[in-house]
Amino acid sequence: MKRASFLGIFLLLLLLGTAAQAQTKRIYFAGYMGLSSFDRFDLNDTATPSVATADPESTLNFAGALGLRINRNFRMEAELSYRSADFNDVDVSGVGATAVNGDLSSSMLLLNGYYDFRFKGWKTEPYVTAGLGVGYHSGSLTDSSATTANFDDHDFGLVWNAGAGVKYRVKPNFAWTLGYRYLDGSEIQLNDTDVDLSSHEVRVGMEWDLAY
Secondary structure (H helix, E strand, O other): OHHHHHHHHHHHHHHHHHHOOOOOOEEEEEEEEEEEEEOOEEEEEOOOOEEEEEOOOOEEEEEEEEEEEOOOOEEEEEEEEEEEEEEEEEEEOOOEEEEEEEEEEEEEEEEEEEEEOOOOOOOEEEEEEEEEEEEEEEEEEEOOOOOOOOEEEEEEEEEEEEEEEEEEEEEOOEEEEEEEEEEEEOOEEEOOEEEEOEEEEEEEEEEEEOOO
């Protein structure tokens, strides 16, 4: 249901952008840094089987993007981002909490659509965004008590995101940004463990437009 809602938003943004007559075409670079707050990881060991959850620590995220303005309001970005989270305990269904040494890092390549709400005379521009892409995930879990299954593996999976924010244009070719987005994706498999990964991200960034 969540994925169907996301796809509807993304297609609507794409339609709004391509239906309008292009007024400007400009390539720009963007950089982002922020905080990722993860939802609880659901760890489903398909070999045992057993179910566990983990509370990952919040962590910094970093991203760089190349953007293209299609018209006055609509733009697209190709974004490469990275974040890594540690977790030190898991709650195994029917057993309880156990101490572990775990981490999960994700690199994501996303194609994001943005719709900027531009008002005459305003330097501040609210925006909404949605995007789709692929993530490369690498994770490990070591449980010396053998209460839950260990893993050390990597996997690829589809990722989507949706969010909103505000931009403050300092100069005609430079702006600061502040935004929030929700990231979610397909279930990833690390050895015999299926992992459900999602997060909330708050990011600050900058845009530098090139005169094209």
